[in-house]
Amino acid sequence: xxxLVDSSVWIDLLNDRTxxxxxxxxxxxxxxxxxxxxxxxxxxVLQGTRDNRDYRYKLxxxxxxDQVTITDREIAVTAAQHYRxxxxxxxxxxxxxxxxxxxxxxxxxxxxxxxDRDFDPFVQHLGLRSALDAPGVN
Numbered sequence: 001x002x003x004l005v006d007s008s009v010w011i012d013l014l015n016d017r018t019x020x021x022x023x024x025x026x027x028x029x030x031x032x033x034x035x036x037x038x039x040x041x042x043x044x045v046l047q048g049t050r051d052n053r054d055y056r057y058k059l060x061x062x063x064x065x066d067q068v069t070i071t072d073r074e075i076a077v078t079a080a081q082h083y084r085x086x087x088x089x090x091x092x093x094x095x096x097x098x099x100x101x102x103x104x105x106x107x108x109x110x111x112x113x114x115x116d117r118d119f120d121p122f123v124q125h126l127g128l129r130s131a132l133d134a135p136g137v138n
Contacts, residue, residue, distance in 0.1 A: 002034040002066055003131045004105055006114035007044035010037070014045070014058065021115045024132060028113075035113075036066040038104065040097050070097075070104045079103040082126055091121045102128050 009021045028035060042062055049055040071079075079099045086093060093099050095118060102122040105112045112119060113131035122128035 002036050002068075002110060003028065003134075004036045004038055004068055004101070004110045004112050005041070005065075005131075006101065006112060006116060006119070007041045008116040009113050010041065010045050010062065011048065012115065014061075019115055020132065021113055025113060034066055036068045036110070037062045038068045038070040038101055040070045040100060042067075044097065068104065068108075068110070071100050075100060075103050075107065078107065082106075082122070086121050086125060089121075089125060091125075093118050093121070102126070105129070 005025065009019075009025055012019055012022045013025050025035070042059075045058055045062060046055060049058055079096075079102075082103050083093060083096075083099050098116060098118045102112065102119055104110070106122065106126055106128050109129070111129040111131040111134035119128060119130070123130050123133075
């Protein structure tokens with residue numbers, strides 16, 4: 001089973017932070033579980049690099065994981081529907097990229113390892129599977 005990892009967790013892993021998500025991420029890395037990087041996640045991580053050396057290192061390291069294309073027409077349309085559903089419940093998702101990532105994971109049944117609270121409504125209302133709670137991930 002492939003697990004998509006959000007930029008929030010990759011950034012914490014790269015900065016050697018300890019959170020429940022990075023503990024799980026390190027455990028999955030040491031167990032050689034299939035972790036994936038979304039193309040938009042890659043963009044988010046690389047935008048925060050400090051210099052060219054840091055950029056090249058992160059690009060190479062993240063390139064060693066499975067790569068997932070986050071969006072296409074189906075994802076774009078379904079993400080808009082998901083956004084509208086949550087908005088109808090009084091929930092506003094702050095970033096379009098998070099809506100696209102969550103939608104890709106929902107449609108492909110990929111657990112998502114994340115620490116960004118914007119994904120919680122997708123778990124609660126739309127069927128996104130959190131890697132922290134997904135059976136068979138630990």
